Amino acid sequence: MKIRRKIEIAVISDVHLGTFGCHAKHLLTYLNSIEPKKLILNGDIIDIWQFSKRYFPKSHLKVIKRIMTMAANGVEVIYITGNHDEMLRKFSNTTIGNISIVDKAVLELDGKKAWFFHGDVFDISIQNAKWLAKLGGYGYDLLTLINSCVNWYLEKRGKERYSLSQKVKNGVKGAIKHINDYEKVISELAIENGYDYVICGHIHQPKMEYVQNKHGKTMYLNSGDWVENFTALEYQFKRWKIYNFNNDKLAPFVTEDEDENLEVQDLIAAITIVKRAEKKK
Incomplete structure (x- = not known):
């Protein structure tokens, strides 16, 4: 019998199902370990930008199956659209x-x-040069594919994992400024509108900090990603925490292997229809 941690809210984002960089098995282990009242999927869960019929492993499908099972068992699932799954925005408020x-x-x-x-x-x-952002997305996917090969070799040698993309981000001053500006704008807007918490994703940088200015204060939270950081946000007992798969120990939850009601062909067909509808707009 599995004993899952009961929490009020779990927030995940930037999973990028359908790409080589996605660590679906890590996420599946995490989802199998919790029993939230609400599960908030904060964007970029399925990477429709880079979706390909040639690549959608069973582990990726099992993540979707697990989320659907959670919803069927009474968990409120809120899917907030992101830029990589922006095609779902035509179904907003559904x-x-x-x-x-x-x-x-x-x-x-x-x-x-x-x-x-x-x-x-x-x-x-994203707003002013979407084509460039998409091109960058493909480059990032290639980088994470190379990185996965590097980490496979390092793990075989008993050494720690290494993040090439994180090294690139930290080595580029413009990238650091971009992240700082992003966090500053969002936090100030949250203060202006009287929000005590502002929770986002997108930049793959897990973070939790209080931000204060002359108009007030807010807590800025970023759920990170499941490409390189493997993080989520959890709310319980009136407090937020960043869950880190690499640091927070879990009981060994086995991936569920029962027959899926959702076949991969059905998923591919559904996403293809959405992509075709977007092209016709």
Whole structure:
């Protein structure tokens, strides 16, 4: 019998299912270990930008199956659209059972207001040069594929994993400034609108800190990603924490192997239809 951790809210983002960089097995282990009242999928869960019929492993499909099972068992699942799954925005404000698709969400948590959104609307590079951002996405995917090969070799040698993309980001001053500006703009807007918490993703940088200016203060939270950081946000007992798969120990949860009701062909067909509908717009 599996004993899962009961939490009020779990937030994950930037999973990028359908890409080589996605660590679906890590995420599946995490999802199998928790029993949240609410599961917030804060954007870029399925990478429709880079979706290919040639690559959608069974482990990726099992993540979707697990989320659907959680919803069927009473978990409220809120899917907030991101830029890599922006094609779902045409279905915003749609609810199917316990699953809802929205562009943003505001929740009251123990008397405090929490503002959830993916964050790409505050990214000028996405808004003004989408084609360049998509090109960068393919480059990032290639980098993570190379990185996975490097880490496979390092693990075989008993050495620590190494993040090439993180090294690139930290070595480019412009990237660091971009992240700092992003966090500053979002936090100031949250303060201006009276939100106690602002929760986003998009930049793959897990973080939790108080931000204060002359107008007030807010807590900025970023759920990170499941490409290189393997992090989530959890809310329980009136407190937030960053869950880190590499540091927070888990009981060994076995991946569920029962027959899936959702076949990979059905998923591919559904995403292909969405992509074709987007091209016709």
